[in-house]
Amino acid sequence: MLHTCIFLVLSFVVFNLIVLKYGFLLPGIIAACFVFVHNVQAQMIYDTLLLDELEIIAIKNDYSQTIKKTTLDTLLKSDLANLDLGELLAAYTPIFIKSYGRGALATASFRGTGASHTQVLWNDFQINSPMLGQVDFSQVPNSFFDETELYYGGGSLMKSSGALGGSVMLKNTSAIVSNPHIVFEQALGSFQSLATNARILYNNSKFGSDTRFAYQSSENNFKYTNIAVIPHEEMTQTNAAFENIGFTQQYSYQPSAAHLITINSWNQWNRRDIPPIMPNVHKGGDPQEYQNGFFSRNILSWNYHKNNHRFEIKTAYLFEDQNYYLKTTTNTDSADVVTLIDSKNQTNSLITKSKFESNFRKGYSITVGLDLGLERVNSNNYQGYRGRNTIGLYVILLKNFGDRLKINFLIRSEIIDGKFLPIMPLLGVNYKLLKNENLFVRGSISRNYHLPTLNDLYWYPGGNESLEPEQGFEADGGINFVKRFNKVVSIITDLGVYASRIDNWIQWIPSDFRYWSPQNIAEVYARGVELSLHMNGSIKRFSYKIFGEYTYTKTTNESEQAKENGISGKQLIYIPEHTANGFVYGSFSGYYLSWSINYIGERKTIKKPLPAYSLNNISIGKRWFRSRIDIDLRFKVNNLFGVEYQAIQWRAMPGRNFELNIKLKIKKVK
Amino acid sequence: MRKLVTFTILIAVVFSACKKEETKPQENVLNDGVFIVNQGNFTAGNATLSYYETASGKLVNDLFYDVNNVPLGDVAQSITIDGDLAFIVINNSGIVYVIDRKTAEFKGKITQLTSPRYFLKINDQKAYVSDLVSNSISIVNPTTYENTGVIPVNRSTESMVLIDDKAYVAHWSGYLQALKNNKVLIIDTEQDIVIDSIEVGVEPNSMIVDNDKNLWVLCSGGYDNEEIPSLWKINTQNKSVIKKYEFDDIALNPASLDGNGVGDKLFFLNNGVYSMSVSDESLPENPVIESNGKFFYTMGIDPQNSDIYLSDALDYTQNGLVYRYDATGNHSDSLEAGIIPGAFGFNY
Secondary structure: OHHHHHHHHHHHHHHHHHHHHHOOHHHHHHHHHHHHHHHHOOOOOOOOOOOOHHHOOOOOOOOOOOOOEEEOOHHHHHHOOOOEHHHHHHHHOOOEEEEOOOOOOEEEEOOOOOHHHEEEEEOOEEOOOOOOOOOOHHHOEHHHOOEEEEEEHHHHHHOOOOOOOEEEEEEOOOOOOOOOEEEEEEEEEOOOEEEEEEEEEEEOOOEEEEEEEEEEEEOOOOEEEEOOOOOOEEEEOOOOOEEEEEEEEEEEEEEEOOEEEEEEEEEEEEEEEOOOOHHHOOOOOOOEEEEEEEEEEEEEEEEEEEOOEEEEEEEEEEEEEEEEEEEEEOOOOOOOEEEEEEEEEEEEEEEEEEEEEEEEEOOEEEEEEEEEEEEEEEEOOOOOOEEEEEEEEEEEEEEEEOOOEEEEEEEEEEEEOOEEOOOEEEEEEEEEOOOOOEEEEEEEEEEEEEOOOHHHHHOOOOOOOOOOOEEEEEEEEEEEEEEEOOOOOEEEEEEEEEEEEEEEEEEEEEOOOOOEEEEEEEEEEEEEEEEEEEEEEEEOOEEEEEEEEEEEEEEEEOOHHHHHOOOOOOEOOOOOOEEEEEEEEEEEOOEEEEEEEEEEOOEOOOOOOEOOEEEEEEEEEEEEEOOOEEEEEEEEEEOOOOOOOOOOOOOOOOOOEEEEEEEEEEEOOO | OHHHHHHHHHHHHHHHHHHHHHHOOOOOOOOOEEEEEEOOOOOOOOEEEEEEEOOOOOEEOOHHHHHHOOOOEOOEEEEEEEOOEEEEEEOOOOEEEEEEOOOOOEEEEEOOOOOEEEEEEEEOOEEEEEEOOOOEEEEEOOOOOOEEEEEEOOOOOOOEEEEOOEEEEEOOOOOOOOOOOOEEEEEEOOOOEEEEEEEOOOOEEEEEEOOOOEEEEEEOOOOOOOOOOEEEEEEOOOOEEEEEEEOOOOOOOOEEEEEOOOOOEEEEEEOEEEEEEOOOOOOOOOOOEOOOOOOEEEEEEOOOOOOEEEEEOOOOOOEEEEEEEOOOOOEEEEEEEEEOEEEEEEEO
């Protein structure tokens, strides 16, 4: 009963803090009521498991996939729990994250494609901005999700259309499944950086509540050598502070084994200043550039499961409000403020997804789905309200032929504002090469369409309403080998290759008028190789994990126009041909050490290429496990060798910096 | 074996020494020619300086970086050559770089400018810098590179011309402006105050002075084609309009007015290149150089021989081209310069 009270009080306090600060009254009250009602009757099932969850390196992947899909290791995730998704993906996946600085805009390039070609799905719903088509990965806290999955290239059609490069799926598991606990994590870092994460998970056999809170702020006033001014000068980064605060709430209700009703809500406030690029530090007029935003993403879902059939219906309401300001002051005595840009954008999306899955016969499985979407944008950059209505239908078939061969066929059809898109098919196959070894080959071909963003269509001036969707064809193949030799050594290796062609690739180009306008102009050919090796095992009290990954990406524009301009065959700007990641982790009696290396090869810009760089991060820590509480104390050094580098030209990046992190996990004892 | 290793190392040392000798930067003196200022993309910091030697036809790109080991900055707007120096205005970096016009070596910088556009030297102690957003003209010292004051003008300022002791300053941009952008301000350069203004067409984008000290002002008619584009000939003695030439289509966007060295001939861009005498009573009907589907971005006229330099920014995201023609319109050279070649500085 004591624990019930603690839960009750803490839940209430957290919610009311949020209510007080942000006036987010209604959900707060509802949340508190829910917690109260269910606490009264709760029968706590306390967890006595003292397993260190971080040490479980579960091989969750199904290696006999017809498409390439990977699940991010929970260990890696926990190592970066107080960071953002961009940092996680950059360090441990083949996705190249184009970061404009610490805490600044971070966009993705997956398999050599553009920022809008990587979709981020939160519990199946796309959170890419309908306006820009992209996601700012610096504003997605890792601690808000239980699982992160990557669907490579055309394989993303399994979840949604339009992700020509691939998609990142962020999943929340049902709060009923996990053991109840409270987590509090506090990090202190260089440049006056603070990060707080908290989580309260409570459940009984029928009801679960999972509340998470994340706060992150930094003055971000790091020192760097400005090599764009004469003379080169040691400088402190200015106007780069950021602050993000958010919470998620999940309620799960499982009245019987067959039904599961879930509410997920993710609310977040972001604010950041945008620093000048290195050559612009001497600019007068006290320029101020910043961006504020708020979003609320909410999903209500009902899941019905019986025998070999599953039915699911979910509705999401996504709201986002974003303001961008650029102002300067006149250098007259009155120092008047001149607002150069005050851009206000609001987007509302209402999406419903329903699907039926059935294993109707042994070896057969079918999924049929219907998605309905409405997007509305109110922006001072558009003329009036703009939006888009979508209807999507899909069928996924899977057939196993014996134990070794698997064939997958998928077809998607979409109606966009009343107009049919050509169908998007995927055909995939997986074959187990050897009877007694987990050695698999896979291959797939697919066609996919990416719609123009609403900015492409309606931006004023320049938006082009006659744009065609971008069309992608992809062929993907791979081989993987999984083996547990003994307790000391287990390995997972994967070699993947792909080739994709994207026609009608949209580029903004100068028009005959004095503004830029998007056109279906480029024909991009992207191909590459992805190679990865995981190894782990343990010897008595010592356990280890080693991970290495290399990615080769060649992306070129082969359009007639590119040929005329003499740029065809040349790597697109800001996409590295070579990237590699490495990670070594070892633990002994609660002490642990992890070392990660992230190599980014040379990237082309329009002028001089940006040189390659390697970043090394190292963490050392200790974990204590007690019956009621786990403690994890960690010290981390980022950019260990103080490498001076530019991810984007003339954007300053921090050198060596430090982080101290403490995490408390209070568990319930049976 | 050891001998072989020693020998190999020796050879390597000798060769690397030789190589160093070759690549050692020489005292590069710029012969007569033209600076090409490449704007680069906004907030990308990829502006560059190119140099074209007119006699040899030799082109050097990235000159500023190669000589000074820093980028030119973010959106280079204009270049003004005076005495031994060249003043390059870097708009979005808020800076004016001063270089030696014979070597491109860094000599100094004028900083803390808001959105500088053009540089006009008044005398050894005074120069003006026009500004797109700051509502004032900056007064700087062209010898010490210090900011010495401002002239409040309550509007955006663009191109500037000095005639005797008066500076003529065009109000080009209509963006965020309370006052209509159809004036040329007259500034007393002794007292640094606005003493008068002359009304011209909307959006005066370029000005020159002819051999009779008449001021010529080319107006595009506005961003949204608010009025017919026009060319104005103004008597600066009595501030009266001598003649207003009107173009025949509101959608036209004439720009880049320039003159020959002696000041009796005008050139401007209007898709193609047009040329007229300062005594002509009407606008020329036929171009000297046809555009032939190209979009000429800016133009510069060599003051010595009236060679015409045209830039083509292509798609604005790759190196642009510069075409050289003689005064009668015969093509003589094509060059690949930097991103968005936007201004020319003739260096004699």
